[in-house]
Amino acid sequence: MWRERISGLHNERQQNRLWRNRIVSESGQGPLIWIDGREFLNFCSNDYLGLASRPELAQAAKRAGEQFGVGSGAAHLICGHHALHHQLEERLADWLGAEKALLFSTGYMANLAVAQAFLKSSDLLFQDRLNHASLIDAGRTAPARMVRYQHADANALRSKIERHLSRLDTDAATVHPGLMIATDSVFSMDGDVAPLNELHALARQHQSLLWVDEAHGLGVLGDQGRGALAAHQIAPTENVFLMGTLGKAFGSFGAFVAGDQIWIDHLIQFARTYIYTTALPPMVAATSLAALQLIQHEPQLQSQLKQNIESFRQLLQSKSDRLFSCLKPSLTPIQPLVIGSPEATLAASQHLREQGILVSAIRPPTVPNGESRLRITISATHTTEQIQQLVDALLTSDIESMIDSSGGPHE
Numbered sequence: 001m002w003r004e005r006i007s008g009l010h011n012e013r014q015q016n017r018l019w020r021n022r023i024v025s026e027s028g029q030g031p032l033i034w035i036d037g038r039e040f041l042n043f044c045s046n047d048y049l050g051l052a053s054r055p056e057l058a059q060a061a062k063r064a065g066e067q068f069g070v071g072s073g074a075a076h077l078i079c080g081h082h083a084l085h086h087q088l089e090e091r092l093a094d095w096l097g098a099e100k101a102l103l104f105s106t107g108y109m110a111n112l113a114v115a116q117a118f119l120k121s122s123d124l125l126f127q128d129r130l131n132h133a134s135l136i137d138a139g140r141t142a143p144a145r146m147v148r149y150q151h152a153d154a155n156a157l158r159s160k161i162e163r164h165l166s167r168l169d170t171d172a173a174t175v176h177p178g179l180m181i182a183t184d185s186v187f188s189m190d191g192d193v194a195p196l197n198e199l200h201a202l203a204r205q206h207q208s209l210l211w212v213d214e215a216h217g218l219g220v221l222g223d224q225g226r227g228a229l230a231a232h233q234i235a236p237t238e239n240v241f242l243m244g245t246l247g248k249a250f251g252s253f254g255a256f257v258a259g260d261q262i263w264i265d266h267l268i269q270f271a272r273t274y275i276y277t278t279a280l281p282p283m284v285a286a287t288s289l290a291a292l293q294l295i296q297h298e299p300q301l302q303s304q305l306k307q308n309i310e311s312f313r314q315l316l317q318s319k320s321d322r323l324f325s326c327l328k329p330s331l332t333p334i335q336p337l338v339i340g341s342p343e344a345t346l347a348a349s350q351h352l353r354e355q356g357i358l359v360s361a362i363r364p365p366t367v368p369n370g371e372s373r374l375r376i377t378i379s380a381t382h383t384t385e386q387i388q389q390l391v392d393a394l395l396t397s398d399i400e401s402m403i404d405s406s407g408g409p410h411e
């Protein structure tokens with residue numbers, strides 16, 4: 001029974017051209033990556049600042065490893081909470097202007113923690129339709145009612161909140177629900193930025209918590225790379241808390257939640273994905289500390305990244321109106337080129353691969369049907385020539401002819 005059921009699902013996924021394959025890289029992360037003994041130009045990593053391969057990070061890991069060994073040995077509440085974890089939490093909180101920060105092993109677990117520790121069954125959790133899977137899963141595993149609103153549309157959110165609250169008012173016996181609004185700051189598959197000012201105002205008006213996932217904002221946007229919230233002059237205090245990841249622009253691994261002490265205390269006491277899991281190796285915390293230093297002291301990384309993003313967009317626009325019209329209007333390192341069908345997107349990715357360029361094909365269920373795309377990511381460490389090579393390859397791969405009439409320019 002099991003084998004038939006599972007192979008049925010596999011056949012379906014293969015027939016729909018949605019089957020996923022892993023590539024095995026033989027080098028570290030960087031603008032160049034080795035696969036099967038061949039060098040590729042890498043345009044699919046989230047290592048936006050090139051920190052993953054910086055010697056400062058490797059040295060920090062090595063020193064901490066030599067001094068403290070590798071494993072943390074236990075969960076944070078047993079004896080796994082090391083001085084390096086503690087120091088990283090303090091530095092992150094200082095950097096972001098939060099009272100406290102709390103480390104998690106991954107961003108996925110941090111998001112689950114927030115939903116599970118805060119929400120009761122009478123509560124309402126509002127989520128952007130295009131939020132990351134970890135936020136959606138967090139909402140699914142929490143007892144609250146989850147309501148999804150139209151992407152990046154604060155007015156749509158306002159009407160949903162009002163509709164849900166007015167329904168409750170008619171029944172005087174109901175307890176007032178706790179409200180929470182969850183959003184990616186920079187959307188992971190689209191590269192656009194949430195309307196944080198409007199969401200913040202709505203959250204205040206309704207005494208809602210605002211939970212912002214800065215996985216793709218930290219290190220990239222805002223003064224000193226403090227993220228999209230900082231770029232909107234919103235601090236992670238009062239009703240706002242920030243989830244940040246350390247495996248993307250930080251080039252390290254792990255995640256954290258930053259906010260007022262009372263929220264962080266609550267997570268320490270009640271978040272199951274914090275309590276029932278082994279702490280990160282202290283050497284990984286040391287690595288993230290080194291990354292934070294670089295982000296704070298090398299603002300040129302951010303400006304170089306911005307410049308690379310602009311030159312990619314300008315170059316593509318100057319070479320092909322058709323391709324440029326399929327590029328999402330993103331000002332962040334995530335530059336999605338919408339092709340349409342999974343078949344065409346896979347073929348486009350394969351053509352680029354044949355020319356030595358690695359760009360991932362993103363297909364449903366990661367993105368909506370008909371919106372399969374090449375997710376091009378730009379790094380501060382790409383050279384102008386490498387960006388030129390990417391644009392040339394996009395033109396010579398004849399990707400223009402693969403764009404589905406159903407996909408292409410849209411919205």
Ligand SMILES: *Cc1c(COP(=O)(O)O)cnc(C)c1O
Binds near residue numbers: 134215216
């Ligand atoms: C990558 C990502 C996460 C998960 O972070 P991990 O540390 O990789 O588990 C959460 N949210 C968003 C928006 C992400 O892109």
